Amino acid sequence: MAIPAHASTGERIWYYTFRVICGCIFFFLIAPIIVVIPLSFNAVPFFTFTEEMLSFDPAGYSIKWYQDFFTNRNWQGAVSNSFVIAIFATLISTTLGTIAALGLSRSEMPAKTLIMGVLISPMIVPVIIAAAGMFFFYSDIGLASTHFGVILAHAALGTPFVVITVTATLVGFDQSLIRAAATLGASPTVTFFKVIVPLITPGVISGALFAFVTSFDEVVVVQFVGSYQQRTIPWAMFSGLREQISPTILAVATLLVALSIIMLTTVELLRRRSDRIRGLS
Amino acid sequence: MSTQLPTSNQNEAGEMVTTDGVPLRISLARARRRNRNRALLLVLPLFLFILVTFFIPITTMLFRSVENQLVGEMLHRTLPLLQQWDQNGGQLPGEEVYAALAEDFKEARENNTAGSVGRRLNYEESGFSSLFRVTNRRINKIEPPYQEAFIKINKDWGKLDTWRVLKRESRAYTPSYYLAAMDFGYSPAGSIQRNDDNNRIYLQLFGRTLWMSLLITVLCLVLAYPIAFLMSTLPVKSSNLLMILVLLPFWTSLLVRTSAWIALLQKEGVINDLLVWSGLIGDASRLTMIHNATGTIIAMTHVLLPFMVLPLYSVMKTIPPSYLRAARSLGASPTTAFIRVYMPNTVSGIGAGAILVFIISIGYYITPALVGGQSGTLISNFIAYHLSSSLNWGLAAALGTILLVAVFVLYIVYDKLVGVNNMKMG
Secondary structure (H helix, E strand, O other), X not given: OOOOOOOOHXXXXXXXXXXXXXXXXXXXXXXXXXXXXXXXXXXXXXXXXXXXXXXXXXHHEOOHHHHHHHHOHHHHHHHHHHHHHHHHHHHHHHHHHHHHHHHHOXXXXXXXXXXXXXXXXXXXXXXXXXHHHHHHHHHXXXXXXXXXXXXXXXXXXXXXXXXXXXXXXXXXXXXXXXXXXXXXXXXXXXXXXXXXXXXXXXXXXXXXXXXXXXXXXXXHHHHHHOOHHHOOHHHHHXXXXXXXXXXXXXXXXXXXXXXXXXXXXXXXXXXXXXXXXXXXX | OOOOOOOOOEOOOOOEEOOOOOEHHHHHHHHHHHHHHHHHHHHHHXXXXXXXXXXXXXXXXXXXXXXXXXXXXXXXXXXXXXXXXOOOOOOOOOHHHHHXXXXXXXXXXXXXXXXXHHHHHHOOOOOHHHXXXXXXXXXXXXXXXXXXXXXXXXXXXXXXXXXXXXXHOOOOEOOHHHHHHOOEEEOOOOOEEEOOXXXXXXXXXXXXXXXXXXXXXXXXXXXXXXXXXXXXXOOHHHHHHHHHHHHHHHHOOHHHHHHHHHHHHOOOOHHHHHHHHOOOOOHHHOOOOOOOHHHHHHHHHHHHHHHHHHHXXXXXXXXOOHHHHHHHHOOOOHHHHHHHHHHHHOHHHXXXXXXXXXXXXXXXXXXXXXXXXXXXXXXXXXXXXXXXXOOOHHHHHHHHHHHHHHHXXXXXXXXXXXXXXXXXOO
C-alpha cells in the first residue's frame, strides 16, 4: 500500500499516523516476549532491569539462573516429565486423530456435524471443567496421579487440533488418486502408505506439533489429574509464580521462547510444502 | 422379430445389472453402505477414546450438581419415618424418629460418614456441620428416651427448622446447588428466596466474567483490526514478516507470556521503573497494575489478540482493493468508503474472531489465577476454588454446568457463522 503521488497532506499525515499506530500494536504483541530474554540474565533476583544492566556493566549480568535450572532436581524432573507426557500424548492423539480425519473427509460419512462436534469438544469446553471431570473420573478408576492418566488426558485435549489440521489438508485431496492407485493394482495398504501418507504428512506433522504444544503448555488438567510426581514445566512455573518468584522462571521462559521459534518455523515450512505439493500456491 | 430379449446388462424387469447378475441399484447401495461403514470404522477409535477419556468424565461430573444421595444414605432409617411427619404442625417428630436417628448415627460413626453429611447440610443451613460433629462424638453414650437425649447433646435437635431441612434434603436429587449458584437459597420454612446482600456473589461474578470477556473482546478487535488491515494491504513478503510478530506470541507458552506480564506490570516491575525514571510518577505513587482486574484485562488481551488477528486477516486478504478505489471514484470520501464499503465486507471475520475470543475468555483460568488478585478473578477461578479448597463439589459442578451451557450456545453460533471445519490455525 504505497502512498500515491496525488495524496493530499491530510492523507499523508493519516498514512504515517496509521503506520505508527500499527507499530505500537506490534510492539505490544512482541515486547513482553522479548523483554524476558535480557531479564533472565539478571545478576540479582529481581524481575526488573537494574542500574548495572542498563549501563551494560558485565557485573549486572549472570547465567546463574540457567545454572540453577540445569542443576535443580525440581526443574529437571519437570523437564523430563513434560517431554515424556507430551511425546506419548502426541503419539496417541496423532494416530487416532489422523485415522479419524481420513474417515471424516469421506463424502459418505454420516452425521458429520454431530461427530465433529464431539471430537472437537475438548477444544471448546473450558479447561477447568475438563480438569474437574477428569479429576473425579480418573480417581475412581485409579488413573489419578499416574503418568498414564495424565497422558490420556492430554491426548484427549490434543486430538481436536490433529483432526482439524489433517481434515484441512484433505480438503484439497483428490479422491480419484485412491481409485487410480486401485486400478493400477495397489492394495488398500499400499495405497495408504504410498499415496495417502505422503500427501497428508505435512498436515499430520503440524497437527502433531499442535498436539505437542497443547500438552507441553498444559497446566490445569495436569494439576488436577496428576500429583507432584507428574509435575511438568508449566506446573513448576505456575507454582513458582504463585509462591517464591525466582528469575529461574524467566530463564525457563527464555528457553521456551527459543523452542516456540523452532516450532513456528517448522509449521511455517510445512505449510508452504503442503501448499506446494497440492498445487495451491 | 421385435420381441426384446434381455441384453447382457439388463434383467427381465429391465433393470441394469452388473456382470454377476445383481441389479445395479442394489449393488450400488451395497457399495455405498460399505463405504459408509468404512468411514465410520475409521472415526470409531477416536470417538470411543474421546467418549471415555473426556465426555463421560465431564458428564458424570456435571451430574454432581444435582446429586444428593449422601444424606439419604447416612440417614436411611430416619428419613423414611420423617416423611410422615407434618412439618407445619408445630410438633417435633416422634420418639421413633429419634430412635432411628440414633441407629443411623451409630452406623455412621463406624463408617466415618457423619462429617461429610454434616458438611453437605451446612451448605443448606450453617450450623449443621458442628451439630453433626458434636452428635457423632457423643452418640455411643446415648440412651433412651432418645428425643430428650438428642436435645441434651445439642438443642438444635429440638428445633423444627432442623427437621424441615432434613426432610427437604432427603430427596435423591436437589436443585439447591443451582439455587446457590444463582444466589438463591431456602428460607428455614422451606421457601425459595434470594440471599441477603452479603451472600450474593455469584450473579455478580457471572456479570463480571461476561463484562470482562466483552471488554477483552472489544480491545482485541480494536487492536487487531488495524494490523490485520495493514498486513492485508502490504506485499506478501512484508506481510509474512509481520505475521511472525503475531504468530510468535501465539506459539509461545502461556506461562511465559503471563510471567512476562508479571515482570512488566508489578510494582517493582519494568513499566513502573520506567515511569519513575522518566519522572512521570513519583517513587511513592507507583501504579498498581497487577493482581487486579487491570492486570487480567491487559494480559488476557495480549494472550488472545492472535485469535482475533488471524480470522480478520484471512477475510481481509480476500477483499479486492479495487472495491475501495471504486467507492472513491464514485465520490465517497476515504472515511465513507472505508465504513460503507470495506467494513461490511469484514463482518464475517469480525464475528468469527469476536466469538472465538469471547468463548476462550469466559472460560479462562490460568492468567486470572496468576495476575487477577481479588477483583480480576473469573468464574473458572471460583470453580477451581470450590473443587480444591472449599470442597463444595456440587456447587463447583453447578457453576461449571452454567458456564458450559453458555459456551455451548456460543459454539453453536460460531458453527453457524464460520463452520468448525473452516477454523484456521497457525
